[in-house]
Amino acid sequence: MQALKFPLAVSAVAILMCTTALAQEVRFTHSITGGASRVALDAIIADFEAANPGITINQIVFDDDQYSNQGLITQLKSNEVPDIFFEWAGYPVQRDVEAGYAYDLTEAMATDGWKESFSDAVWTDGAGTMVDGKPYLVPLSLDLTNTIWYNKKIFAEYNLTPPATWDEFVALNKTLAEAGETPIVEGNNEFWPLGNWAGHIAAMVVPPDAYIAAFKQEAPFNTPEFEKALNLLVGLHEVGAFNKDMQALGADPAMATFFQEGAVMHPIGSWLVSETANLAEEGFEYGQFNTPPIDPAHPLANSVIGTITGLVVHKDAQQPAEAIKFLKFLTSEASQVKWAESGQMSPVQGVSEKAKLDEQTQAMLALMSNASGIVPPPDNKYPVPVAEAFYQAAAYAASGEKSAKDALVWLDETLAAMGKQ
Amino acid sequence: MLFAAPAMLLFATFVLLPLGASVYYAFTYWDGFSAPRWAGFANFARALTDPTFLMSFVHVVLYILATLVFEVSFGLFMAVLLNSDRRGFSLMRGMFFAPVVLSMSAAGVLWKFVLDYRTGLLNSTLRSVGLGDWAQPWLAQPETALLFICIVSGWKYAGFYMVIFFAALRRIPRNLYEAAKLDGANGTQQFFAITLPMLKQNVIVCILLAVTGGFAGFDLFFTMTNGQPFGATEVPATWIIKQAFDQNQIGYGVALTVVLTVVVSVISIAYLKISERGHVTRY
Numbered sequence: 001m002q003a004l005k006f007p008l009a010v011s012a013v014a015i016l017m018c019t020t021a022l023a024q025e026v027r028f029t030h031s032i033t034g035g036a037s038r039v040a041l042d043a044i045i046a047d048f049e050a051a052n053p054g055i056t057i058n059q060i061v062f063d064d065d066q067y068s069n070q071g072l073i074t075q076l077k078s079n080e081v082p083d084i085f086f087e088w089a090g091y092p093v094q095r096d097v098e099a100g101y102a103y104d105l106t107e108a109m110a111t112d113g114w115k116e117s118f119s120d121a122v123w124t125d126g127a128g129t130m131v132d133g134k135p136y137l138v139p140l141s142l143d144l145t146n147t148i149w150y151n152k153k154i155f156a157e158y159n160l161t162p163p164a165t166w167d168e169f170v171a172l173n174k175t176l177a178e179a180g181e182t183p184i185v186e187g188n189n190e191f192w193p194l195g196n197w198a199g200h201i202a203a204m205v206v207p208p209d210a211y212i213a214a215f216k217q218e219a220p221f222n223t224p225e226f227e228k229a230l231n232l233l234v235g236l237h238e239v240g241a242f243n244k245d246m247q248a249l250g251a252d253p254a255m256a257t258f259f260q261e262g263a264v265m266h267p268i269g270s271w272l273v274s275e276t277a278n279l280a281e282e283g284f285e286y287g288q289f290n291t292p293p294i295d296p297a298h299p300l301a302n303s304v305i306g307t308i309t310g311l312v313v314h315k316d317a318q319q320p321a322e323a324i325k326f327l328k329f330l331t332s333e334a335s336q337v338k339w340a341e342s343g344q345m346s347p348v349q350g351v352s353e354k355a356k357l358d359e360q361t362q363a364m365l366a367l368m369s370n371a372s373g374i375v376p377p378p379d380n381k382y383p384v385p386v387a388e389a390f391y392q393a394a395a396y397a398a399s400g401e402k403s404a405k406d407a408l409v410w411l412d413e414t415l416a417a418m419g420k421q
Numbered sequence: 422m423l424f425a426a427p428a429m430l431l432f433a434t435f436v437l438l439p440l441g442a443s444v445y446y447a448f449t450y451w452d453g454f455s456a457p458r459w460a461g462f463a464n465f466a467r468a469l470t471d472p473t474f475l476m477s478f479v480h481v482v483l484y485i486l487a488t489l490v491f492e493v494s495f496g497l498f499m500a501v502l503l504n505s506d507r508r509g510f511s512l513m514r515g516m517f518f519a520p521v522v523l524s525m526s527a528a529g530v531l532w533k534f535v536l537d538y539r540t541g542l543l544n545s546t547l548r549s550v551g552l553g554d555w556a557q558p559w560l561a562q563p564e565t566a567l568l569f570i571c572i573v574s575g576w577k578y579a580g581f582y583m584v585i586f587f588a589a590l591r592r593i594p595r596n597l598y599e600a601a602k603l604d605g606a607n608g609t610q611q612f613f614a615i616t617l618p619m620l621k622q623n624v625i626v627c628i629l630l631a632v633t634g635g636f637a638g639f640d641l642f643f644t645m646t647n648g649q650p651f652g653a654t655e656v657p658a659t660w661i662i663k664q665a666f667d668q669n670q671i672g673y674g675v676a677l678t679v680v681l682t683v684v685v686s687v688i689s690i691a692y693l694k695i696s697e698r699g700h701v702t703r704y
Contacts, residue, residue, distance in 0.1 A: 069666040073453045099454040189649050245538035247650035248561035262539060385668045392651070401563070401651055417470040419463065 026322050029060040029075055030086035030311075031067035035274040040342035044335045048326055055322050065190070076101050076314070083317035084327065086140075089308040090128030090380040093137050096312060102136040103313035108324045109135050117331065122308055122347045128376065129308060137310040138327045139347035140339075144270040144306045144364050145377045146197045152285040154181065154264045162289035169292045170235055176264050177240035184236070185243045185263030187254025188395055194233075194246070195391025196377045197267045197291070198398070200305035202229040202390075203375040204294050215382040217420055221390065222408040230397040230404035232294065237400045246399060259284060267291075270306075273343035273360045288360065290367055303373040307380050308347065383421035389414045447679045451672035453665075464676030474677060477655045478684070484571055484656065485635035491575025493627045496582025501616065503583070504590045514587065518580035525577065529644025532573045536560050536645075563653035566646050570654055574641055582627050589623040590616070625696045632692065636685045657681045 032038045045057045060082060062071035067086070075082050081101075087093055096102040109115035115123065115135065122129055122139040129137040155161070158179060163169040176183040188194040203211055206225040213219035214226065236242065243249065243263060251268070258266035259279040266272070276284070293301040311330075313323045329335060331348055340346040340355035345365055352365055368374070378387035393411040396402040402410065447464055449457035468474055503514050520528065535542045536559045544556035559565045593616065601611050617624075639658035642648065648655035648663065657677065665674025 073666075073669070076454065095452070095454050099456075101454070189647060243538075245558035245561040248538070248558055248566075248646065257539070385670060388668055396651065399650070414472070417467060417472070419467060 024055045024319065024322060025058050026055060026084065026319050026326055027058050027060060027080070027082040028084045028311075028323075028326070029062070029067075029072065029082040031062050031064045031071070032086075033061055033063055034278065035271075036277055036342040037271075037274040037339070037344055040338045040344075044330055044338055047335070048329045051329070052322075052325070055319075055326070057326060081314045081316050081318075083319050083323040084311050084313055087137060087310065087312045088128075088380050089137055089139075089310065090376055091382065091384075092380065093128055093312065094131050097131040097136055101312070101315055102131075103315045103317060103320060105135045105138065105313065105324075108328075112328065114328055114331075117333075117349060118347050119349055126374075126376070127308055128380065129310065137308070137312055138331060139308050139310040140331070140344075141309050142270075142306060142345040142347050142368065143309055144304055144345075144368065146200055146267055146269055146305045147288045147290055147364065147367065148265050148267045149258060149272055149286055149288045150265045151258070151261060151263075152287055154261070162287070163292045166232065166292050166294045170239060170241075173236060173241035174239040182243050182263040183241045184265045184267065185249075185254050185257045186246045186267065186398075187249040187251040187257075188246045188398075189248055189250050191388060191391035191395055192377075192379060193251050193254070193268060194398055195379070195387065195394055196269070196305060198229070198233060198391065198394030199378040199387075200291055200303070200375055201232055201294070202226060203305070204291065204298055204300050204303060205229040205232070208299060215378055215386055215390070217386060217415060221393070221411045221415075222405070226408055227404045230394060230407055233394060233398040234400070234404050237398055242398060247395065255279060258286075270343075270345060270361075270364050273358065273364075276343070276360075286360075288363060288367075290371075300373050300375060302371060303375050304368055304371040305375045305377060306368065307376055310347075385418055385421050386415060389418070443675050444679060446672055447676035449672040451675075452669040453671045454669065457672060460672060464673045465680065467673065468677055468680050471677075473652045473655055474657070474660055474680075476652060477657045477660045480567060480654060481635055481638065481656045483567060484574070484638060485632055487568075487571035488574055488578070488631045488635055489628065491571055492578040493582050493624070493631050495575060496579045496627070497586045497620070497624075499579060499583045500586035500590055501612065504587060514583070518584055520577045521581045521584075523577070525640040526644050528573065528577050529641045532569075532576075533560065533645050536569060560646050561650050563650050566650060566654045570641060570645055573645065574638075577641070585623055585627060586620060589620050593619045629689065629692060629696075633685060633689055636681065636688075 032041055045059070049056055060075070072085060072087075075085070076096075076099075085101075087096060093102065118139055121127065122142075123135065129135060129139055150162070154176075158175060160172055160175065163172050173183040186194050205228050206214075206223070210219060210223065210225060214221045214223075243254075243257070249257070255266060255268060255272060255275060256279050257263055259276070259281070261284075276286075280286075290302075290304055295301060311327055313320055313327070317323050330339075333348060333351060333354070336346040336348040336351040337355040340351050340357060340361065343358065343361055345361060345368070346352060346355070357365070378390055381387075389411055392414075393402075393407040396407040396410065397404050446457060448460055448462070450460045450463075451457035499517055503510050503517070523531075534540075536544075538544060538556070538558040538561065541559075543559070547553060547556045557565065559569050597615050597619075598611055601615060606614060637658065638656055639662070642654055642656050642659050643662070646654040648659040652660075658681075661674050661677045661681070664677060665671045
């Protein structure tokens with residue numbers, strides 16, 4: 001029996017140590033699966049763990065679509081909730097707060113000047129990081145959800161330059177299509193890639209009040225202004241702008257097609273930059289331009305479409321103090337410099353000046369700072385079923401399956417059948 | 422009763438309780454995040470006016486009809502054709518059966534590559550033989566997408582039905598064919614007068630499997646088109662998944678599931694009742 005005492009004591013101490021170690025584990029779920037940003041995130045986490053030996057960060061990672069469809073909801077409903085979860089600003093944050101999943105960060109933000117370390121713009125009413133004036137989302141990135149990426153070599157081959165007006169843009173597409181090129185590759189089998197862009201186009205054409213009212217189901221979509229917006233997509237279809245397999249292609253294969261020079265332009269968000277190293281050949285030269293102004297008199301003629309993505313601490317987090325400690329580290333200037341250098345646009349003040357940003361990130365930051373407004377993507381701002389229905393109507397128009405008018409009639413009928421969301 | 426209790430408890434926990442909960446959630450507005458709110462029959466009323474959901478039944482019926490041709494009929498044809506002990510026939514049966522062991526998702530992904538517009542094997546072959554104009558985005562066109570799913574499904578499952586029919590063919594007494602031959606019946610007459618009547622029960626089972634399996638069809642549709650283009654390949658299961666998870670309308674998604682369950686149950690029961698009449702011996 002004496003002989004057993006020592007091993008038992010050692011085992012007891014080991015179990016105690018393990019328990020203590022587990023108690024300091026911060027569960028962090030997100031959808032950053034790869035690319036330069038994941039490398040940067042892993043490096044920041046390694047730095048944090050080295051600086052805080054008692055805390056480990058357990059990353060629970062899902063593919064983007066899986067995360068937003070099933071991954072997050074399953075975890076939020078489970079008995080072992082994540083301490084920190086990735087979220088999009090706007091409607092999703094509001095939903096999380098109403099459902100009781102989000103931790104009120106007012107107190108935490110008030111200490112160490114944390115809140116002031118971010119750009120003022122992320123705490124405005126329209127930014128979607130706060131609910132009832134209380135901060136719930138720790139901003140991590142500013143995302144342009146749509147800009148038009150183009151292949152510089154092919155543009156030069158045809159003596160093309162980024163268009164200044166919509167008409168120039170259509171003419172440019174026509175030139176490329178007639179030369180046998182695929183002007184635009186869009187991977188729209190889930191509707192949101194083109195849908196986001198169509199949302200921006202509509203926001204640049206439709207009076208803001210009418211636009212909001214339609215998405216809130218307080219007014220019909222079938223109006224001359226929305227018809228004009230969708231007709232712009234019909235016009236692009238008619239000059240042969242889009243890839244023929246648009247509705248069968250996924251967002252990622254479409255991006256790969258662009259990098260493999262299978263198309264000249266690719267409308268998608270700022271996250272393309274962090275995928276460049278994985279998908280593009282050495283020396284691939286590309287640039288980007290915003291959707292050209294359509295109606296110069298419109299208040300959002302020079303707007304961009306974008307959102308904030310960030311992190312929420314779960315209201316029932318096992319380790320809220322450690323989670324907040326990690327988030328402060330992650331959004332510290334030093335960490336954010338690494339984050340920005342991976343191709344992300346940091347919401348933290350001063351980072352853009354200190355980080356060695358690549359050409360694309362600098363251009364996007366300039367675009368955002370010169371924009372006359374930031375239009376949120378419809379699926380971040382309004383009920384998802386309404387946004388999805390609008391996206392499908394846009395796809396009908398862009399692929400020539402329905403006229404703009406018929407697509408809008410279909411949209412209103414679909415929303416009527418759906419009822420108020 | 423005591424001996425049955427563990428089984429009943431398991432059945433209640435894993436079948437009855439989820440079933441009851443599903444029926445309850447079908448009567449609620451529930452996004453999965455917040456607490457469910459009572460909706461009455463609103464979800465069911467919406468289901469009956471949801472054009473995509475209603476069209477998904479049309480698609481699934483077309484798919485089932487196609488499976489009866491590409492899977493059941495072709496499987497029967499191959500079983501009759503390969504019903505021989507001659508050298509090499511067992512290998513051919515094995516090769517024909519091989520796609521059955523592949524997972525449906527893997528088959529979907531594989532064929533998606535084959536049918537890819539830019540780099541797919543089909544279009545590359547057409548281009549290489551000078552038929553580039555025939556190359557089409559097969560899965561992006563409403564006219565062709567469902568057809569190709571049916572063909573892939575046939576490729577995948579015809580071997581399964583072939584094995585069922587082949588096993589049944591082996592049980593048909595040879596002397597029936599010998600007697601038919603003596604009476605001067607040719608191959609076609611033997612098929613319709615002997616083979617088909619003797620396989621009647623197997624045909625009934627195969628049709629039932631094709632019908633119920635067709636309604637439950639999801640993986641091939643999900644991996645190849647996910648309902649696209651524009652709902653042309655939307656079947657109830659893909660639409661339910663989209664409503665419940667992509668659009669966070671779990672209450673509505675569950676209501677659609679209840680409707681689907683009722684439809685499949687009614688069809689299955691009706692089919693079994695009708696088919697029973699054909700072979701019950703009445704005294």
